[in-house]
Amino acid sequence: MTPTSPARPARDLALVATMAGLMAALGLVPAIAPFGGAVPITAQSMGAMLAGALLGPRLGSASMALFLGLVALGLPLLSGGRGGLGAFAGPSIGYLVGFVAGAFVVGWLTHRLAVRPGGRYVLATGIVVNVVGGVALLYLLGVPATAWRADLSLGTATVAALAFVPGDLIKAVVAAVIARGVYAAYPGLGPAPRPRPRAAADA
């Protein structure tokens, strides 16, 4: 428990579980799958950005880890109804790991850069944060993993992945627009307010 966040483990557990459920719901949005269907364009990478942007680095990445845990336990939650441990042996393993890492980085950057005091979410900063943490980082992990699992050269795997970049950039924008809407409608998101110096002196 970091000193800046109030100790509310019960609410944290509930938020992590609910965000994992939302991620599962996003998997039901039909996917577009141009490259043989093994690494489809999904709404789920948007879920990783939203988890980080809304819950912050710690809870956001925890919710993605829980989501992957539920997939590993045999639930068909990945888009296209895939699931089970088989998904982790396939070529999209890097993107799955990227969900967790991406949610953490998006959450960390969102809390530091995109959320103003008072809980206002700055759209332009949020888009940049989503592109860095939710797209660039995702490919940084996903492309080498595909190259490894499919025994392709990094260059070939990169070219194969390029087809997905435009879609993911659009998703980064959509996720930021959605995050701004949620920040406006639901107070209490964003980094926990830092304890005032007087309170710290009392402790």
Place this chain on the structure above:
Amino acid sequence: MGLFHPGTSLVHRVPAGVKLAALCAAGIGSVFAATPVGVSAYLAAAVLVLVVARVPGRALVRQLRPVLVFVVVLAVFHALVSGPGRAYVVVGMLLALVLLATALTMTTPTSALVDVVVRVAGPLRRVGVDPERLGLLLALGLRAIPVVLGLAGEVRDAQRARGLGASPRAFAVPLIVRSLRHADRVGEALAARGIDD
């Protein structure tokens, strides 16, 4: 919900922890068995497990279809670039591991795997991870999926009732806000049961 298909075969009766350990061993072993003979042995073992487990073919194909298409594309690519032998080793091993992992998932109930996770996480207690809390989290996650899907249905109905078309923003924002409010209520219920202590 889930991919589990009940049965009474030998594969079904092996304890979940043993199956998981065997799958891990197969994954590690695959690095050292990357020869045509090794890959053939892996594929034969995977098919044997699936036959013994009597996994329904239709459900298996449904799970594997995305991977199979990718495997065909990859096999053609490798056959052209680095020869048929290399194509067989790379694609065969990928397929064998996916088949073995799918066999485990289809023959093991989710609850048994949750129990294994809680048991395996026992030693993590020393570094501050509470295995029971991990089990609770998995149970909450399982429960959250139908709840969020239910909320999604409500939001869609509300959208239609107001004559709004399919706007992702007008759908996602209320769905997420409702989900967060649901999480608040679950959090309060958990706190009332002493989880915050």
